[in-house]
Amino acid sequence: MQHGSDILIIGGGVIGLSTALRLAGQDVSVTVVDRQRVGAEASWAGAGMLPPGDLATAKTPEARLRSYSYDMWEPFCAQLRELSGMDNGYRKCGAVEVGLDSAAFDLQVRQWQAEGLCCDPLDRAELERHVPGLQQQIQHGVFLPEFAQVRNPRHLKALTAACQAMGVEILEDVGHLSVCAKGRAVEVTTPLRRLGADRVCVTAGAWTGQIMKPLGVELPVAPVRGQIALLRVSQLPFSCVIEQGRRYIVPRADGLILVGSTQEHVGFEKRSTAEGVSGLLSFAESIVPELGAAEVVRCWAGLRPGSPDELPFIGRVPGYDNMFVGAGHFRSGLQMSPATAAVLTDLMLDRTPAISLDGLDPTRVTKPLVI
Ligand SMILES: Cc1cc2nc3c(=O)[nH]c(=O)nc-3n(C[C@H](O)[C@H](O)[C@H](O)COP(=O)(O)OP(=O)(O)OC[C@H]3O[C@@H](n4cnc5c(N)ncnc54)[C@H](O)[C@@H]3O)c2cc1C
Structure with a gap:
């Protein structure tokens, strides 16, 4: 059986779900696929600390993502509350x-x-x-x-409910997922069906490198x-x-x-x-x-x-026209999730992101594998 949507997101942690929600707000049909329950890995386990930033003075890739995110957290939590009816425990605690x-x-x-x-x-x-x-x-x-915090399990529940309220399809416990190259495009299948999509975004946290490897791309996420x-x-x-x-x-x-x-x-x-x-x-x-x-x-x-430089990989996967990645956020994936979602959404919809992606491009340390 074939299943189709505009964008397929592989991995329903905080990065995948936040990206799905952002895309759904742009009138794009989105499916999130996870081999288990969404929101049950690193994003659930984290401490939810959200350090402050100032985009006007941010000079490094880390500071840009942190501060772009920081500015979004408060309105984002209000949006989540409205869509899900849940309070994720966000507060400025210092x-x-x-x-x-x-x-x-x-x-x-x-x-x-x-x-x-x-x-x-x-x-x-x-x-x-x-x-x-x-x-x-x-x-x-x-x-x-200005330092803030959010309660991870509550945030993940609110995100999942908000995604569903916005029409995102969430496929959980899908079993072994295979991602295969078909020329410069990728195709995704599960034991039950082929998951058709115009664009695929891999947000599989620590497992992202494993998904990339059979495609001939070495992404050093560990x-x-x-x-x-x-x-x-x-x-x-x-x-x-x-x-x-x-x-x-x-x-x-x-x-x-x-x-x-x-x-x-x-x-x-x-x-x-x-x-x-x-x-x-x-x-x-x-x-x-x-x-x-x-x-x-x-x-x-x-x-x-x-990741080797403790920075995420965000962008189009080298060698492929329809595949993007958002992974490798190391200790900062919660705090950087709103900005990562915004940037990935812009890239997948062929728009220019609001911040420079210098230092975050997946090509910076990836290399094609000989297979
Ligand atoms: C103890 C601890 C404390 C932390 N504290 C903070 C903090 O205070 N602030 C902060 O900003 N960050 C913190 N972090 C870091 C943060 O949790 C991570 O950077 C972030 O959760 C990464 O999100 P993710 O969506 O990329 O990955 P994950 O949450 O790991 O999600 C990946 C998803 O992909 C799915 N997946 C994997 N393989 C496949 C496959 N083959 N097919 C389909 N689906 C697949 C998984 O099931 C999972 O749902 C902490 C992390 C830990 C462990």
Whole structure:
């Protein structure tokens, strides 16, 4: 049996679903196909931190995507609420960055200031006001008042419902999907049917490279495991995110606290480990000692789609006329999802994206494979 739509999106994580929703708003027929339930991989597992940006001063590909996205989050969440009737937990909670390695810390603060971000240096007394009970040895930090967060599982549910409300067809648990080259075009089939579409967009997260390989395209997207421990306290001691380098504590409004995360190159292995979890618990206690008494609710891990330069690949797949990709967002796929969806939509509808894609093109490190 043949099935057809204007655009077929392979992979229903936050990137695929956000892109589908954006396209559906342009009167395009869209199908999202996933080998399992949509929204159940990295996008579900993440912490939902949304750091601020300023598009006017953004100079790097990372800053451009981050700030273009940041400006969209608030209206995007309002649109989701309207379409789905669900609240994804978006809120501007602020973040305190605490630094024990002062050289790296100073560099980070200088970068924020150069970007024109609102960031207030804090002495010990001010730190205590944001985070009562902060470990005594931490004497300085910086507050980013614009920092926001979203609750991933709720966001994914709202996105899925909004897509459905806009007429996006979502095909889940389709089994093995095969993507074959037919000249300069690709064809997608499942065990049950051929999925016809004018354009195909691959947003399969850490699995994207596997889909590309049989097509003779080597896209270096690799899984990077991140573990999270979820704690509960009866009364939240603080309401802002606390970050120290690549580790963080994210309080939700209902007393749950996410502690993340590890960064491990262990292939497609998603288990939580004793070493990973105990490291996270020690980290939380070392920052706010009273978290040592918090209840451990559960632990999980997700596979970030890593890339060699930690930047996503967004654009037309080299060698093909009808195939596009949006993958490799590594630690920033949630925050960058609105901008990625906007850019992919523009590219697939032959329009010029609002931001430069320099540094994000899939050709920058891909190479044809000899097969
Ligand atoms: C612990 C952790 C914390 C994080 N914290 C943050 C954060 O605070 N802020 C932030 O911005 N980012 C964060 N991230 C990163 C973010 O979660 C990812 O960058 C983002 O979710 C990637 O989205 P995606 O849609 O590309 O991939 P995924 O969410 O992994 O979705 C890929 C989809 O493709 C499907 N798929 C795979 N193979 C196939 C196939 N062959 N056929 C059909 N479908 C297929 C999968 O089933 C899945 O549904 C975190 C990640 C982790 C793991």
